[in-house]
Amino acid sequence: MTKTTSPLFSAIKIVTNMNERIGNTNISEAIARNHGLLLEHFFEPVLDRAAYIKLLNDISTVTSDLALQAELEQAWSDEVNEYDKETGSALKHAQHACLYVELARAAEACNEHIRAWAFNNYASVMIGEVLEKSATIQNRAETKKRSKQNSKNAQGRSKSILLVKEEVARLLEKMRPEAGWPYKATAVAVLESPLTGFIENNNIFDIQPSNIEKWLTKWLREDELVNRAWEKSKRAQGNNKV
Structure with a gap:
């Protein structure tokens, strides 16, 4: 019992x-x-x-x-x-x-x-x-504080990402093959390693090195700064496919 x-x-x-x-x-x-x-x-x-x-x-x-x-x-x-x-x-x-x-x-x-x-x-x-x-x-005060902090964090992320984009543009021109980049995929493969080092050395946490390939591909196609550097450094003739 x-x-x-x-x-x-x-x-x-x-x-x-x-x-x-x-x-x-x-x-x-x-x-x-x-x-x-x-x-x-x-x-x-x-x-x-x-x-x-x-x-x-x-x-x-x-x-x-x-x-x-x-x-x-x-x-x-x-x-x-x-x-x-x-x-x-x-x-x-x-x-x-x-x-x-x-x-x-x-x-x-x-x-x-x-x-x-x-x-x-x-x-x-x-x-x-x-x-x-x-x-x-x-x-209300806490909401305002969080909003202000989120805005500050967003500004920090934007600044960090801009530094990476500027480095991509610089590397596209510096590492450009003599005849120009033949394909975007080629540029992505070549730039991935030096960009990983740049991100780690500058303690940039808003972009993970494992995502560099995805971001590079998108920036080469859509970002004004990176695309402009790509157009200047790509092969003059031929098919520049992703």
Whole structure:
């Protein structure tokens, strides 16, 4: 009879532990969690830690004065205009989320527990929106970064391939038989070895030596630079077949 091994934690135990952990969270822990989410998922990746610290310092002077709070919120309206629309919108939500988290802290310090939880819960809703906007901003930045890198890589490949084409043109003229190249296939066979050395010596990784025959055949027929060198160095009469 096969003995059944009981799981380390039953489903009920897992649910119980989760409920206990959530239900026993105090306001200080909830406040710290919200600040941690804002810092880790918005300010550090999108702006910087200094912007977060400045924001908290500004808020600390207004939590007990509604007039100062109104002035600070007006200043934020001007500040977000310095950013693109998407970042500005996320920052606006983050600023107000920080404000209400700190209002929760101030209320808790005055033993206004229900008010503290209300402020922090309101901030939590806004933080959810901030995190969603932040993810979009970061994905956009990463896409832009990859696009820029791909463009840079493409430019590097183009430059490397041009060096090889220039070498092909040079070798077509330098190694030209006295009567001219009789066939393109002949030129490909003769140039393959020196081109392999050129590619390896110049650390050109965009063209594999094993593909030289294919590229040479195509360039002799289609590339402006290589075809021009071929026309100058091919045999004047006769059939120059591939």
